[in-house]
Amino acid sequence: MKISPSKIISLLFFIFSGFYLxxxxxxxxxxxxxxxxxxxxxxxIYLGYAGIIFSALYVLLPETxxxxxxxxxxxxxxxxxxxILMILxxxxxxxxxxxxSTSIFLVLSYIVLxxxxxxxxxxxxxxxxxxxxxxxxGLLNIYLRDPFLQYIGxxx
Amino acid sequence: MxxxxxIGLETAFSxxxxxxxxxxxxxxxxxxxxxxxxxxxxxxxxxPITYGFEPSTGLILMAxxxxxxxxxxxxxxxxxxxxxxxxxxxxxxxxxxMAQQGKAGKALAIAAYSSFAGGTIAAIFLLIAAPSLSKVxxxxxxxxxxxxxxLGLTAVSAFSAKxxxxxxxxxxxxxxxxxxxxxxxxxxxxxxxxxxxxxxxxISFVLVVMATFAMxxxxxxxxxxxxxxxxxxxxSLSQLGSIKLDKTETKKMVTTIPRSSVLGFxxxxxxxxxxxxxxxxxxxxxxNFVNDEEKQKFGKGSVNGLAAPETANxxxxxxxxxxxxxxGIPGSGTTAVMLGALLGFxxxxxxxxYQTNPEIFWSVIMSMYIGMVILLILNLxxxxxxxxxxxTPRTFLIPLILFxxxxxxxxxxxNNFDIxxxxxxxxxxxxxxxxxxPMPPLILAFVLGGLMEENLxxxxxxxxxxxxxxxxRPLTLIIMFTILLIVGxxxxxxxxSQKR
Numbered sequence: 001m002k003i004s005p006s007k008i009i010s011l012l013f014f015i016f017s018g019f020y021l022x023x024x025x026x027x028x029x030x031x032x033x034x035x036x037x038x039x040x041x042x043x044x045i046y047l048g049y050a051g052i053i054f055s056a057l058y059v060l061l062p063e064t065x066x067x068x069x070x071x072x073x074x075x076x077x078x079x080x081x082x083x084i085l086m087i088l089x090x091x092x093x094x095x096x097x098x099x100x101s102t103s104i105f106l107v108l109s110y111i112v113l114x115x116x117x118x119x120x121x122x123x124x125x126x127x128x129x130x131x132x133x134x135x136x137x138g139l140l141n142i143y144l145r146d147p148f149l150q151y152i153g154x155x156x
Numbered sequence: 157m158x159x160x161x162x163i164g165l166e167t168a169f170s171x172x173x174x175x176x177x178x179x180x181x182x183x184x185x186x187x188x189x190x191x192x193x194x195x196x197x198x199x200x201x202x203x204p205i206t207y208g209f210e211p212s213t214g215l216i217l218m219a220x221x222x223x224x225x226x227x228x229x230x231x232x233x234x235x236x237x238x239x240x241x242x243x244x245x246x247x248x249x250x251x252x253x254m255a256q257q258g259k260a261g262k263a264l265a266i267a268a269y270s271s272f273a274g275g276t277i278a279a280i281f282l283l284i285a286a287p288s289l290s291k292v293x294x295x296x297x298x299x300x301x302x303x304x305x306x307l308g309l310t311a312v313s314a315f316s317a318k319x320x321x322x323x324x325x326x327x328x329x330x331x332x333x334x335x336x337x338x339x340x341x342x343x344x345x346x347x348x349x350x351x352x353x354x355x356x357x358x359i360s361f362v363l364v365v366m367a368t369f370a371m372x373x374x375x376x377x378x379x380x381x382x383x384x385x386x387x388x389x390x391x392s393l394s395q396l397g398s399i400k401l402d403k404t405e406t407k408k409m410v411t412t413i414p415r416s417s418v419l420g421f422x423x424x425x426x427x428x429x430x431x432x433x434x435x436x437x438x439x440x441x442x443x444n445f446v447n448d449e450e451k452q453k454f455g456k457g458s459v460n461g462l463a464a465p466e467t468a469n470x471x472x473x474x475x476x477x478x479x480x481x482x483x484g485i486p487g488s489g490t491t492a493v494m495l496g497a498l499l500g501f502x503x504x505x506x507x508x509x510y511q512t513n514p515e516i517f518w519s520v521i522m523s524m525y526i527g528m529v530i531l532l533i534l535n536l537x538x539x540x541x542x543x544x545x546x547x548t549p550r551t552f553l554i555p556l557i558l559f560x561x562x563x564x565x566x567x568x569x570x571n572n573f574d575i576x577x578x579x580x581x582x583x584x585x586x587x588x589x590x591x592x593x594p595m596p597p598l599i600l601a602f603v604l605g606g607l608m609e610e611n612l613x614x615x616x617x618x619x620x621x622x623x624x625x626x627x628x629r630p631l632t633l634i635i636m637f638t639i640l641l642i643v644g645x646x647x648x649x650x651x652x653s654q655k656r
Contacts, residue, residue, distance in 0.1 A: 115552065
């Protein structure tokens with residue numbers, strides 16, 4: 001028997017709703033609130049049941065409009081690389097600083113996506129981020145902590 | 157009232173304030189056009205600047221940004237199917253197919269005219285009826301609000317996800333689940349935080365919007381190896397002619413605009429409803445008003461289908477200022493940010509605002525209309541140029557969308573956790589999108605989650621735990637009956653399609 005991906009997702013959502021419902025029951029409410037008509041866990045409990053009902057209905061009922069996706073044409077390599085780059089960007093943004101991490105993220109992303117116009121790659125990374133930072137920092141007074149720029153003496 | 161209007165005109169027409177409306181509209185259009193950066197981010201970024209101005213000038217600037225961003229959001233919805241804000245999601249249903257058919261200029265012109273007309277009609281409503289209209293929203297009690305929110309979510313699930321009603325309902329529940337993360341508003345009890353301090357304030361709306369729309373849209377484009385800017389690239393100055401509408405199209409808009417304006421304005425006045433519900437309801441309503449032949453065109457580039465949500469979302473923007481200015485209750489997430497700004501100025505909005513600070517009350521109303529005129533003058537002739545901003549090659553556009561998304565979140569929280577959370581939600585959303593699990597119901601549910609729980613809490617406490625509040629009041633009963641009709645219709649439709 002072949003089960004459709006939409007049903008697999010619904011099944012996962014069923015499990016997730018079950019976990020959510022279990023966690024909702026674990027919410028510690030104040031003793032005087034335990035038997036109240038409404039407390040901090042009432043709404044989440046309803047949501048947990050709703051999730052279980054809708055996902056179970058989808059799994060059990062026949063699909064009226066199945067979503068057919070050709071998995072062979074999907075670009076896994078570029079998508080996963082971009083996600084990894086974003087994670088690395090998130091990892092370095094505080095440690096290295098906004099300017100360098102953002103510029104490097106942009107340069108690598110352009111290259112990963114197949115861009116080879118080097119002038120544009122440069123213009124839309126380092127100078128672009130510098131202007132953007134100036135707008136935020138200089139005009140809008142939004143302070144961006146940047147250890148790299150502080151190290152080279154550009155930022156105070 | 158006349159005296160107030162004159163004070164408002166004097167304030168709004170001062171050179172400084174006129175400049176502020178223009179700057180606001182222009183900046184808002186550019187920011188709103190960039191997928192993922194909507195009015196909330198734009199206004200939030202403006203707050204530090206506005207504190208240097210007088211309260212009326214600051215509010216006028218923010219109002220301009222708001223309108224500009226709503227229009228800018230429509231542009232990206234139409235051209236690359238990436239709505240900047242939830243309020244322009246319904247615009248993409250017919251705007252994007254029109255753009256794919258090579259009628260991008262026409263679609264943008266319809267959006268501009270509809271926004272202008274909707275905003276103008278609503279501004280007149282606001283001008284005449286602002287003080288008394290607040291009484292309409294006062295007539296709504298907690299059970300009615302709760303019912304109205306379920307109605308909005310059901311309607312969105314039914315209309316935005318053709319044939320995928322159950323999938324849409326799962327997304328609604330997921331959106332509500334995400335909204336329930338963080339401290340309970342009344343008791344401050346942490347829920348689903350797993351002892352992580354970063355989750356104690358809940359998940360930011362901007363984070364969820366950017367993850368489920370901007371970021372997942374960008375990832376989907378790469379995943380499917382699509383090029384959404386193909387249409388935008390084709391737009392050139394030589395295609396200016398396509399901006400003109402023919403008689404049939406104008407005729408269609410003439411019938412659509414008045415009813416969508418009224419609906420949009422009324423929905424906008426209701427706290428919590430806002431432009432998203434207004435645009436979806438207007439889309440659904442319009443679909444029921446048109447003939448069968450036109451109905452077939454919905455979702456494939458219908459003029460009515462594009463004009464209705466565009467009119468309604470702009471009318472709702474004006475409407476949402478009514479509860480903000482007269483009751484101190486924000487009608488949407490964006491007006492909630494503006495409420496914060498008002499409080500920062502030391503102004504407490506409420507029924508006495510137009511007595512104690514008439515220049516603020518009336519000048520904001522006046523500047524809305526000026527903003528509408530500026531948007532039309534600014535946007536319509538600039539459509540080909542504005543569109544060119546979006547014609548950036550995919551290789552540059554995608555990293556820039558990701559950059560704006562990450563920066564937007566980073567500027568709000570300055571921590572890595574939110575970035576990782578956003579990436580996680582975006583990856584899940586990309587997989588869900590692939591199998592037609594719709595995102596708009598998730599966003600709407602997320603926005604309404606807190607309000608829905610609050611109104612359910614009040615309703616249940618008033619009725620001592622009994623669910624009879626759902627049919628005790630005639631208004632609630634009508635709302636619940638409408639919900640049952642929508643659900644029943646969906647069941648009937650799926651039964652019929654199975655039989656075939």
